[in-house]
Each structure stands twice: as C-alpha cells, then as structure tokens.
Amino acid sequence: MLHNRGPLLTIDVGSRETAREDIAEINEQYIGGRGVGTRLTHERIPFDADPLGPANRLVFSTGPMQSSTMSFTGRMSCTGVSPLTDGLLSSNAGGFMSRNFADTGYSAVEITGASDELIAIHIRDDGVEFEPVPELAGETVGETVAYLEAEHDITADQTAVIGPAGENQVRFASIMTSEERAFGRGGLGAVLGSKNVKAITVGGDSAPEIEIPSTQMEIHREAATDDNIMKRQGTVAVMDLANAMEGLPSYYFSEREFAGVEGINGSAVEEKKYKKGTCSACAFACKLPTRDEERGVETEGPEFEVAMAFGSNSGVDDIVDVMQSNELCDQYGLDAISAGNTVAAYLASEDAFGDVDLIHETVEKIARREGIGDTLAEGIDRCYEELGVENWTVKGMDFAAHEGRVLHGQGLSYAVSNRGADHMYSVFYSVEYPLVPEEDALDPEGTLGKADRLVERENLMAVNDAGVVCKFSRDYMNPDRYEALFGADFEDLLAVGDRIVTLERHFNNQRGLDREDDTLPYDLPDLEEALGEYYDARGWEDGVVPDAAVPA
Structure with missing residues (x-):
C-alpha cells in the first residue's frame, strides 16, 4: 500500500529539545496525514489532557501523494485535541506548504510542551532553530509573514502562523498557511498559541522518493481540461x-x-x-x-x-x-x-x-x-x-452551511461525526443535493437505511485525509483509481479509514463522549433508530468503541 516515508520529528518547545523517531510501521498502517496524526496523538496525548495545556500535542503531517504532480494534492494535515470540541480533531489546509514540509524529509512533526516566550520555530532538513519573536506579539497573519520574508527570506508558502486570535486562545482560532489558507475548524490555532508559538517555517531538500502510479496523470489532465x-x-x-x-x-x-x-x-x-x-x-x-x-x-x-x-x-x-x-x-x-x-x-x-x-x-x-x-x-x-439564543452546535462545533433539516443523511452525519457539525467529515451532502451522478445519489428525505453509506463515506474521507487528497477530487476518483494510486484493494483502503475514525472515537470516549453527544438541536425522522443502525455498522455499543475493537 502506498504510504508516507520519513521519520517523526518531536519538538518540545518548553525544553527546546528535539528528537527523531522511526515511524515506518505507523506510516505503513495509516498511510500519512490524518491517519498518522491520529495514531500518534491517540498514543501520546493523555486522555485527560487540557486542550490548552502543555500536554496537548499538535502533529503536522503530509501524505504520499505530496510526492506526486497530481491535481488535488496541495494539502496537509494537523491533529490535536480541540479546544472547541474537547475531542481529538484533524484539520487540513490547502495552499503550498505541504511540499515545502515534505522537503524537510520528515513525514510528521510533533509540537509539545509550552514555551516561556513567544517564538518562531524554523524546521529544516539539517536542524531546528528556536527564534524568540517578542516583537510579533499581537501582529496579524500578514504582518507576521512579512517579517519572516524580510528577516529570513522565507515565503508565505513555507509558513504556518497564528494571528492575534491564536495568541489570545480564541477557541476557534486557525493556523494560517500561504497567508490565506487555514487549518480552520476546531481551534488548533489556539493550541499553537497556548504553546507560545507564533510561527513555524519549513524547508529543505530532502523530500522522500515515493513512486506514484501513472494514473496520477490521467486525473491531472482531466482536472486541467474539465x-x-x-x-x-x-x-x-x-x-x-x-x-x-x-x-x-x-x-x-x-x-x-x-x-x-x-x-x-x-x-x-x-x-x-x-x-x-x-x-x-x-x-x-x-x-x-x-x-x-x-x-x-x-x-x-x-x-x-x-x-x-x-x-x-x-x-x-x-x-x-x-x-x-x-x-x-x-x-x-x-x-x-x-x-x-x-x-x-x-x-x-x-x-x-x-x-x-x-x-x-x-x-x-x-x-x-x-x-x-x-x-x-x-x-x-x-x-x-x-446570549439568550439557541445552541446551534454538535459536540461544541457550530454548523456548516449544508442544511441537515433538508439533507437528512447529512444531518445524521453531523450528529455522529467525531468532529461535530462539520460538513467535510463525510461530505454526505454531495449524494443528497445531489452533486454526484444519478446512480450514486440518495433521496435527501429520511435517515433510515443510510448508515452503511455514511460509514463508507466517513472511511473514504479519512483515506483522502491520510493520502492527502483534496475532497473536491470526487468527480475524478473512483474505486479503480484509488486502487491504482494506492496499490491496494479498495476495501483495504476503507479499512484504514475505519481504523482512523475508530481511534478518534475511542479517544473521545475516554474523554467522556458517548451516545448522548451524538445529537442535534432539531428533530429528524427516526434519528434514534438511525443512530442504532450507524453504531451497528461500526460495531460500537451506544456510541462507544468496545475495548476489543480498538486498533492495536
């Protein structure tokens, strides 16, 4: 199975210590991106960690497709405990950082601890530099990027920075890259702010050599000409x-x-x-x-x-x-x-x-x-x-635009998503508008009978996030192309996605989340029965992962 290559770099910003670790086995099992980030954080973050405390960790990671020249691959992932949802959460950003990150030679970089002063971290294939940047306190994203370019000749495409919101630990603060692209939902910018890290920069000339099948060029041509x-x-x-x-x-x-x-x-x-x-x-x-x-x-x-x-x-x-x-x-x-x-x-x-x-x-x-x-x-x-208003959130995350009161399967997806009311967790709305061919579409009415399709969609989106492949590739990807690109049976790929979703749920279970949190602020037909169908399809018990089902 195609997978990421390269060691993990751990950076403790409190002690200013770094360490390299071989994670080949994890890369093989979880491909890269969200998969590797989820496995690492599940193992390394205490289940009771304060999202804004030094024990929380952020894992930045690319996937094997960042070694390709294929469209839809300019993305990377960041994983940690969300200060907004209080659960394990991965966010990914587009732009141009992913390939600059791959040039460091690391498949993943983990940030832990907390600095006693505001710093920038410069990660290169030949070492890590910690730069005190007190003058950047309160600066905007644009001002921070301008500083990095003027002082270090580092472009916006090599950066992940926070603005004042991250420094002030706003629970929905983003980490920004390429100045206008965001590791957005879930507030991971506040986590970076809690560690007193204003900016991370990446670069080098040590990208891993990963052979990508020629199917990549078919997809790229279609994306260019469609x-x-x-x-x-x-x-x-x-x-x-x-x-x-x-x-x-x-x-x-x-x-x-x-x-x-x-x-x-x-x-x-x-x-x-x-x-x-x-x-x-x-x-x-x-x-x-x-x-x-x-x-x-x-x-x-x-x-x-x-x-x-x-x-x-x-x-x-x-x-x-x-x-x-x-x-x-x-x-x-x-x-x-x-x-x-x-x-x-x-x-x-x-x-x-x-x-x-x-x-x-x-x-x-x-x-x-x-x-x-x-x-x-x-x-x-x-x-x-x-405020005296209704609570339009699921697990602490407010709703995306795709309306679950009309697209009932998407509503079910919001309820069960480990990230809360996030549309990209399953992209189920695409089959209910529909934005897919008629033979793949579902009636937006009703929640029953949609659980198996929802599980498949969640697993596939987890594979995309591990790859890392943009979800807007949906018109250009199919099971045969997934198999050709990743060198694995489609069902085996979905099994990787299942492990990712299961680990997220298990971590959140240990933090007290269960069926009571899989709810909505509005009524949907047969929602309770549909939840049962979903748990059965996952092999969970009332929203809780049995010990025997936790991936080893």
Missing part, C-alpha cells in the same frame, strides 16, 4: 441550489431561505474574481482571489460556508461586506465559519442582523478578546445561554 463550475465560482456555486431547496441557513439558523441570495451567490463572487487561484500542483484551480477596487477590499474567497456564516446567517446581502469579513478572519487567524456563526448568534441576541459595522467590529473584538469578544471567543456552545 469545464467545472467550481473553477469559476468555487463552492459558493451550490448556494442557489441550497436556497431553492429551502436549505440555506439564514438569520442564525432561524430561517432556511434568504431573499438577498443573489447578492452573495456564486455569480456575485465570480464578478469579483480577478484571477485564477490554486493549491500546489493543482490544475483544477478552484480558489477565489477576489477584489473590489471601489472599496479597496481584496481577499481569497469567500467560499460557500463563509458566504453563509457572514452572509445569509448574519443577514448580509452584499458580497463585498462578506469579502471584508473573510479577510478580517484571515488576518486575525480565525476560522471564518465559526467566527461568522458566532457573530450571527450575537446579532440575534442584539436584534442587529445586517449591521455590517457591528459585524466587523465584533470580529476584531473576538480576536483580541475585548469586551463582548471575550465572551464570544469561547464559541457558541459556551456562550449561548449568556
């Missing part, structure tokens, strides 16, 4: 469909249609797009560099989730206002989905939907934990009672 609407509008292309299905969360989830959708939809974004944007080696180029010269706003995006969170869910119908919110989140280092939804909750409490000045002011207050921002920085699950 006329896909995502190349023009990104994920926001689905917004009109969602709105037509009465499935676009609006006004802090109180409504499911938005009258101002034309002001924030795919066409609105496409009008502001001024050039192509992509990730490393990818010819699909679905990113959205956007600009409004009249108001002086320039950013990358927004994608569908952010256009929902800062758009329809906040009562805003002007794409430039949403672009500005998106850019503020990138510069302060905030997960724009959680930031937008949390701001929407605040707007609901103040009866202030559509107040753009208040929105932008509140984003900054959250990042700096000033005034009401200190309350909102804890996330919806920890502040909804004080």
